[in-house]
Amino acid sequence: MLLLAKFAGIVVLVWFYITAKDHGEQPIKWAIIGVIGYWIAWWAVNLTVVSALSSLFSKNFTALFIITQMPAVCAVGAAFLIRKKLLADAEAEKNNQG
Numbered sequence: 187m188l189l190l191a192k193f194a195g196i197v198v199l200v201w202f203y204i205t206a207k208d209h210g211e212q213p214i215k216w217a218i219i220g221v222i223g224y225w226i227a228w229w230a231v232n233l234t235v236v237s238a239l240s241s242l243f244s245k246n247f248t249a250l251f252i253i254t255q256m257p258a259v260c261a262v263g264a265a266f267l268i269r270k271k272l273l274a275d276a277e278a279e280k281n282n283q284g
Contacts, residue, residue, distance in 0.1 A: 191228055191258040198224045198265045205269060211276050219272065220265055227264035231257040 202220030206213040236253055243249040 188254060188258065190255055191261070194258045194262055195221060195224055195228075198262065201265070202269060202272075205273070209273065209276055211272075216272060220268060223268040224261045224265045228257045228261035231260045 199217050199221045203213045203217040206216035236257060239253050240250060243253060
């Protein structure tokens with residue numbers, strides 16, 4: 187696994203934890219949801235896009251490097267959307283209670 191992917195996974199974990207804490211939600215639950223969503227998206231892109239494209243660019247180091255970083259970028263995008271959904275659900279729950 188690439189260093190960027192591991193670092194981004196840790197950043198997502200902390201990001202979800204802090205966001206949940208700031209909004210009065212369960213931080214551990216949110217952090218687990220965020221990391222699981224991140225890694226599922228990372229593996230999905232890695233197994234589909236990267237495995238298909240890596241053989242096409244095997245001789246060009248720069249293109250291969252960029253392609254191998256795509257799963258981390260896509261997974262951070264997925265984590266952003268997951269966080270957005272969790273925030274919307276938390277807001278809707280607060281509006282229904284109050």
